[in-house]
């Protein structure tokens with residue numbers, strides 16, 4: 001399986017997800033500013049991977065900071081990383097975790113603090129892989145044998161420290177001997193499905209076919225799709241789910257056709273401070289992502305564009321939310337807080 005992000009002596013090394021699948025190139029970040037840039041430009045993307053990258057970015061910042069100005073610099077490090085992408089709550093969860101450790105170590109020697117920050121960032125990484133494997137174990141029994149699984153965007157190893165959330169469920173189902181294949185929505189405009197999900201599943205020899213986003217309804221009606229599994233960037237207390245734009249349409253089509261629609265996400269993707277999904281901030285991305293494909297214009301010059309990177313699927317379309325602690329079922333305002341506390 002691909003290594004998405006790694007802490008090395010030379011810096012944090014990440015496979016460049018803006019260049020896949022044509023080019024397998026690695027980017028090394030040695031400063032928190034470089035890491036913030038990598039998150040913003042989507043060299044690394046996917047909610048849990050962004051969380052790991054932010055934790056490592058904070059650790060890089062503390063390693064390089066002037067010990068005499070540390071408290072002031074720490075604030076800037078955290079706020080710079082927090083300003084990269086607004087929707088995935090894992091980013092803020094990881095920064096808060098690093099902040100708590102920093103605060104708990106006030107007064108300790110700088111060397112001890114630096115060591116602890118690096119250790120914590122590596123722990124966020126290691127825990128994420130274990131969490132995804134647990135998500136896979138809970139989700140695999142839900143995947144119907146002998147059918148196709150439809151997924152949207154990339155919620156795979158590339159979107160996490162490893163194994164993946166939605167693709168983790170698929171991997172676990174395959175490992176359990178289920179005879180399944182995958183349909184990957186191409187996921188306009190950034191093409192995470194076409195570029196990343198197809199590439200990642202091919203690496204693991206999991207049968208995958210690419211479809212365009214507007215084919216989802218056709219196949220959901222056909223009886224061929226056993227279930228839909230997607231990831232999430234933020235889940236409100238009532239089970240409304242923000243995920244890559246286009247997810248909402250797939251969820252409505254799944255319900256219309258009686259196909260179960262599952263969301264696979266770690267507990268760190270829950271935002272229990274939000275009552276419902278309308279409160280989730282939706283990132284607006286540059287218009288060129290819509291007007292151009294790989295730098296080639298596909299729309300007239302000066303075309304006005306809307307480019308929300310995420311949409312919110314209301315909880316009534318969500319059959320279950322698969323977490324590392326088990327599967328939450330409706331009513332989510334009861335099941336999610338209970339699961340989070342376990």
Ligand SMILES: CSC[C@@H](O)[C@@H](O)C(=O)COP(=O)(O)O
Pocket residue numbers: 045046047048088152153154155156159160164165166192230231232233243244245309
């Ligand atoms: C396990 S990743 C879950 C989500 O982050 C994923 O489905 C998604 O929407 C990613 O969006 P992206 O804009 O590529 O970061």
